[in-house]
Amino acid sequence: MSRNAKTKILIISDFNADNFSEYLKNDEESPAVISNTSLFGQTMQTLADFSMPCWLDSPEFLIVWTQLHQISSSFNHFLIYEKSSIDSCFNEIDAFCNKLAEAAQRVTALFVPTWTVPAHNRGLGVIDLKNDHGIGNILMRANLRLIDNLKSTTNIYILNAQRWMELAGARNANNPKLWYMGKIAFGNEVFREAGRDIKSAIRAIRGQARKLIILDLDNTIWGGIIGETGKENLRLGGHDPVGESFVDFQKALKALKTRGILLAIVSKNDENIAIDAISSHPEMILQLNDFVGWRINWKDKAENILELASELNIGLQSIVFIDDSPNERSRVREAISEVEVPDWPEDSLLYTKTLLSMRCFDSFAITEEDMQRTKLYTAEKERTAAHTAGQSLDEWLHSLETHVIAEQLTSINLSRTVQLLNKTNQMNLSTRRMTETELSIWAEQKNHHLWTFRVTDKFGDAGLTGIASLEIEKGTVSIIDFILSCRILGRKIEQAMLHFIINKAKQLGGEKIEATYIPTPKNQVCLSFWKESSGFVENADSGIFTYNNLASYPLPASIVLVEN
Numbered sequence: 001m002s003r004n005a006k007t008k009i010l011i012i013s014d015f016n017a018d019n020f021s022e023y024l025k026n027d028e029e030s031p032a033v034i035s036n037t038s039l040f041g042q043t044m045q046t047l048a049d050f051s052m053p054c055w056l057d058s059p060e061f062l063i064v065w066t067q068l069h070q071i072s073s074s075f076n077h078f079l080i081y082e083k084s085s086i087d088s089c090f091n092e093i094d095a096f097c098n099k100l101a102e103a104a105q106r107v108t109a110l111f112v113p114t115w116t117v118p119a120h121n122r123g124l125g126v127i128d129l130k131n132d133h134g135i136g137n138i139l140m141r142a143n144l145r146l147i148d149n150l151k152s153t154t155n156i157y158i159l160n161a162q163r164w165m166e167l168a169g170a171r172n173a174n175n176p177k178l179w180y181m182g183k184i185a186f187g188n189e190v191f192r193e194a195g196r197d198i199k200s201a202i203r204a205i206r207g208q209a210r211k212l213i214i215l216d217l218d219n220t221i222w223g224g225i226i227g228e229t230g231k232e233n234l235r236l237g238g239h240d241p242v243g244e245s246f247v248d249f250q251k252a253l254k255a256l257k258t259r260g261i262l263l264a265i266v267s268k269n270d271e272n273i274a275i276d277a278i279s280s281h282p283e284m285i286l287q288l289n290d291f292v293g294w295r296i297n298w299k300d301k302a303e304n305i306l307e308l309a310s311e312l313n314i315g316l317q318s319i320v321f322i323d324d325s326p327n328e329r330s331r332v333r334e335a336i337s338e339v340e341v342p343d344w345p346e347d348s349l350l351y352t353k354t355l356l357s358m359r360c361f362d363s364f365a366i367t368e369e370d371m372q373r374t375k376l377y378t379a380e381k382e383r384t385a386a387h388t389a390g391q392s393l394d395e396w397l398h399s400l401e402t403h404v405i406a407e408q409l410t411s412i413n414l415s416r417t418v419q420l421l422n423k424t425n426q427m428n429l430s431t432r433r434m435t436e437t438e439l440s441i442w443a444e445q446k447n448h449h450l451w452t453f454r455v456t457d458k459f460g461d462a463g464l465t466g467i468a469s470l471e472i473e474k475g476t477v478s479i480i481d482f483i484l485s486c487r488i489l490g491r492k493i494e495q496a497m498l499h500f501i502i503n504k505a506k507q508l509g510g511e512k513i514e515a516t517y518i519p520t521p522k523n524q525v526c527l528s529f530w531k532e533s534s535g536f537v538e539n540a541d542s543g544i545f546t547y548n549n550l551a552s553y554p555l556p557a558s559i560v561l562v563e564n
Contacts, residue, residue, distance in 0.1 A: 006031070006032045006033055006034045007031040007032065007033045007034070007060055007061065007202060008033070008034050008035075008036075008057055008058065008059045008060045008061070009024060009033050009034070009035040009036070009059055009060070009061045009062070009063060009198075010035075010036055010037075010038065010054055010055070010057075010059035010061075010062050010063070010107075011024075011035060011036070011037045011038065011062075011063045011065065012037075012038045012043055012046050012047065012054075012062065012063070012064045012065075013037065013038070013040050013043065013063075013064070013065045013066065013185075014040055014041050014043045014065075014066045014067055014070040014071075015040050015041075015065075015067065015179075015183055015184060015185035015186075016040050016182055016183040016184050016185075017037045017040060017065065018037060019184060019188060019191055020037075020065075020186075020191040020194065020195065021035040021036070021037050023188070023191045023192055023194075023195045024195045024198070024199075027192075027195050027196065027199065029196065029199050029200075030199065030203065030208075031199065031202055031203070031206075033199075034057075036054055036057065036059070037054070038052070038054040039054075040183065041070075043064065043066055043070065043071070044096070044099060047064070047099040047100065047102070047103050048099060050103075050106065055106075059107055060107060060108045061107055061108055061109050061110070061111070061198075061202060062103060062104070062106075062107045062109075062110045062111070063110075063111045063112075063113075063198065064100060064103070064110065064111070064112050065112075065113045065161075065194075066096075066115070067115065067185060068115035068117075068139065068142055071092060071093065071096050071115075072088075072089045072092040072093060072142070073092065074086075074088040074089040074092060075089050075092075075138060075142065078133055078135060078138050079135060081124075081133070083133070084133075086132070086138065086141065089138065089142060090142075090145050093142060093145045093146060093149070094145075094149060097146065097149035097150055100112060100150060100153075100156060101150070101153050101156070104153055104155050104156050104437070105437070107155070108155065108205065108435055108438070109155045109156070109157060109201070109202070109205055109435060110155060110156045110157070111156075111157050111159055111198055111201065112146070112150065112156060112157070112158050112159065113158075113159045113160075113161035113164075113194065114143045114146065114147075114158060114159065114160055114161045114162060115139060115142060115143055115146070115161070116139075116161050116162055116165055117135055117136075117139055118170075118173070118174035119165070119170035119173065119174065120170070120174070121135060123135030123136050146158065153437075154414075154415075154435065154436035154437055155435040155436065155437050155438075157201060157364070159194070159197055159198070159201070161190075161194070163193070164186075164189075164190045164193040164194050164197070165186075165190060167189070167193050168186075168187055168189035168190045168193065169189070172187040172188075172189045172190070173186060173187055173189070173190050174186060174187065175187050196359060197359065200359035200360070200362045201362060201364075203360075203362070204362035204363050204364050205364045205422070205433075205435070206422060206433055207419070207421075207422035207423035207424075207425075207433065208317075209318075209360060209361055209362055209363055209423075210261075210318055210319065210320045210340060210360040210361055211260070211261060211262055211314070211318045211361075211373075212261070212262040212263075212264060212292075212309075212312070212314050212318055212319045212320070213253065213256070213261060213262070213263050213264070213319075213320045213321075213322060214264045214265070214266050214305060214308065214319060214320070214321045214322070215253070215263065215264070215265055215266070215267075215322050215323075216265075216266065216267050216322065216323040216324060216325070216328065217265060217267040217269055217274055217296070218267065218269065218324075219324040219348070220322060220323060220324045221246060221249065221250055221253075221286065222234045222235065222236045222246050222277070222281075222284075223235025223236060223242050223243060223246055223348060226269065226273055226274060226277055227269060227270060227273060231273075231276065231277040231280070231281050234277065234281065236281060236283040236284065237282075237283030238283065241349060242348055242349070243283070245348045245349045245351060245352065246348055246351070247283060247285060248351075248352045249348070249351040249352045249355065250284070250285035250286045251285050251352075252352045252355050252356055253285075253286060253355070254285055254286060254290060256355075256361060257290055257374055258371060259363075259366055259370060259371065260363070260366060260367075260369075260370030260371055260373045261361055261373075262292045262312075262314075262373060262374060262377060263286070263290055263291050263292065263374070264291055264292055264293045264294055264308055264312070265291055265293075265294035265295070265296060266294070266295045266296075266301050266304045266305055266308065266321070267294075267295075267296050268297070268298050268301070269296050269297075270296075271296040271297060274296045275288070275296070289374075289378065290374065292312060292374055292377040292378060292381070293308050293311055293312055293377075293381070294308075295307060295308055300331070301321075301323070301328050301331060301332055302331055302332050302335035302336055305319065305321065305332060305336060305339065306336065312377060313426075313486045313487060313489070314486070315338075315425060315426075315522065316336055316338035316339050317338045317339075319338075319339045319340070320339070320340045320341075320342065320358075320360060321339050321340070321341045322342065322344060322355075323341075323344065324344055324346075329341045329343075329344065340360055342354070342358065363419075364418075364419070365415040365416075365418070365419055367415050367416040367419060368416070368463070369416055369463035369464060370419075372463065375460065376460070376462055376463060376487065377487065379459040379460040379462070380459075380462075380487055380488075382459050383400060383457070383459055386399065386400075394558065397491060397492060397556070397558035398557070398558045399458075400457040400458060400459070400491070400558070401457050401458045401560075402455065402456070402457045402491065402493070402558060402559050402560070403455070403456045403457070403559070403560045403561075403562060404453055404454070404455055404466075404493060404496045404497070404500075404559055404560070404561050404562070405453065405454040405455075405456070405562045405563075405564055406451050406452070406453055406500050406561065406562070406563045406564065407451065407452050407453075407454065407563075407564045408450070408451055408452075409439070409440075409443050409450045409451070409452060413452050413464055414436050414439070414440065415436065416452075416463070416464045417439065417450075417452050417464065417467060418434065418435065418436045418439055420464065420465070420466075420467055420483060420485065421433065421434060421439065421467060421481065421483060422434070424483050424484070424485060424486070425486075425520070425522035425523060426486045426489070426522060426523055426524075426525040426526065427482075427483060427484040427485075427486065427489055427494070427523070427525055427526050427529065428481075428482075428483050428520075428523050428526055429479065429480075429481060429482040429483070429515060429516075429517055429518070429523075429526055429530075430480060430481060430482075430516070430517075430518045431518060431520050431523060432480075432481070443469070447471055447472045447473060448469065448470070448471055448480075449469065449470045449471075449472075449504065449508070450467065450468070450469040450470075450481070451467070451468055451469070451500070451501070451504075452464050452466065452467055453465065453466030453467070453468070453484075453493070453496075453497055453500075454466075455488055455493055462485075462487065462488055465484060465485035465487065465488050465493075466483060466484045466485070466493060466497055467481050467482075467483040468481060468482050468483070468497050468500070468501045469481040470501060470504065470505065470508075472505075472508055472509075472510060475509070475510060475511035475512065476510065476511070476512050476513075476514065477505040477508065477510035477512065477513040477514070478513075478514055478515070478516070479501065479513065479514070479515040479516075482497070482515060482526075484497070486525075489525065492556040492558060492559060493559070494529055494533070494534070495533070495534075495535075495553075495554075495555075495556050496555060496556055496559045496561055498534060498535070498553055499553045499554065499555040499556075499561065500561060500563070501513075502547065502553040503553070512546060512547075512548050513546070513547045514544060514545060514546045514547070515530060515534075515536060515544075515545045515546075516543060516544050516545075517530055517543040517544075517545065518543070519543065527543075530545045535547065535553065
């Protein structure tokens with residue numbers, strides 16, 4: 001899909017979803033979409049018949065939004081307090097889920113909002129959740145059945161529609177007049193919130209989530225200006241609403257860090273004073289080892305952000321900058337348009353709410369590497385420090401004691417592999433984006449081969465950081481994917497990967513191996529590698545690089561290569 005192409009979305013619903021479709025198309029957040037709707041009230045028919053007109057445009061994403069009473073006739077009996085069987089209800093849900101799983105094979109991802117009932121329907125009142133036949137009781141169990149059935153289908157995502165109802169408010173979420181006059185099940189505020197969440201999910205699937213939060217200090221992670229009040233008089237913790245709000249904000253930041261979001265500091269302050277406060281203030285939740293880097297000085301913050309991004313080798317499009325000062329936010333917003341700079345509330349009591357409501361940190365999976373990301377970046381800083389201690393490049397590389405472990409694609413490493421495939425921009429030969437299902441199907445084909453690469457050294461395990469895949473056709477071995485995390489570029493891991501796959505190409509009977517570079521605005525680093533360091537020869541600036549004789553490709557002396 002070209003960068004300017006609109007994302008095609010099909011909405012299948014048992015209500016009139018035209019308003020929802022318009023919200024998706026007119027919302028200014030990326031991606032721009034073309035959304036179409038099926039005939040409402042024909043959910044099961046549309047899921048069963050892929051020759052219907054709504055399927056002809058080959059949608060990339062599918063939204064199936066239904067109401068439980070339209071899926072399960074048994075649930076209708078519960079709604080009017082007639083005796084029915086929960087097992088019958090579950091059987092109908094199971095049949096619906098089977099159709100969803102079939103439809104998911106035709107799209108990149110399928111989104112299923114959970115079932116809700118209008119807030120004005122109190123069911124059995126005080127005993128509604130306690131009674132096995134209560135509407136709320138059945139609804140909760142039905143949604144859990146839906147979730148359990150679909151959680152193993154990797155490209156189906158269950159979305160919490162109850163959250164949209166609560167944000168819209170009971171009176172706006174379900175308006176009976178809209179239903180009777182237009183068969184519109186929900187209010188426009190619900191559709192607006194749903195559209196935002198779905199666009200956020202699409203960005204996450206495409207690897208466009210933000211992964212670094214750069215924070216100011218004064219009046220951002222603590223109350224007060226430390227250079228004026230000293231650390232003893234900062235408002236942080238204690239029996240003070242403002243102090244408590246800053247502690248909770250730090251807890252929320254730490255929770256994001258635990259799930260893989262990096263934290264850093266850019267602050268106009270005296271570094272020694274600020275570091276001392278972080279290290280020794282008894283109410284600090286965030287410690288120095290929670291931050292992957294900082295720039296605490298009196299320089300321009302935009303300049304500091306650029307330096308920090310370069311040091312961490314993180315793209316500007318992956319950064320969020322949080323600062324209490326409107327002037328600093330404006331400066332960064334104007335100077336570095338790629339960095340997301342959210343409007344920030346003046347009242348610190350709203351900080352945690354604002355942070356937790358941000359959609360830019362969504363991820364389609366959370367892997368072990370995500371949860372260890374801060375440690376991985378800290379280890380990389382230690383490697384860099386060792387390199388600047390007077391050693392030559394070769395001496396430094398040997399001192400790292402690097403091991404590269406090659407593994408085939410498995411169900412265990414699939415999530416991390418797809419995450420790396422979709423998020424890596426710089427060292428990425430073809431920059432193709434795929435779901436777990438799509439990659440699994442591709443790798444299972446007889447003439448396709450894919451390996452992942454894990455890197456360890458004396459500073460620790462860098463995790464699964466590389467991917468290489470091959471396609472064999474009539475003696476020609478084509479490198480389809482050649483991907484390496486930007487964290488470990490320049491350590492000859494690239495050459496070790498080539499050594500491995502060229503040997504594999506020989507074993508598979510290849511007579512020629514080639515790699516086709518597909519340019520994007522962000523993968524110039526990859527082109528430089530293939531031109532200058534790969535040992536391949538480019539055919540007249542075509543972006544096609546060949547290794548014709550399949551001669552022995554040397555393994556860098558500083559690397560131990562292991563195949564599992």
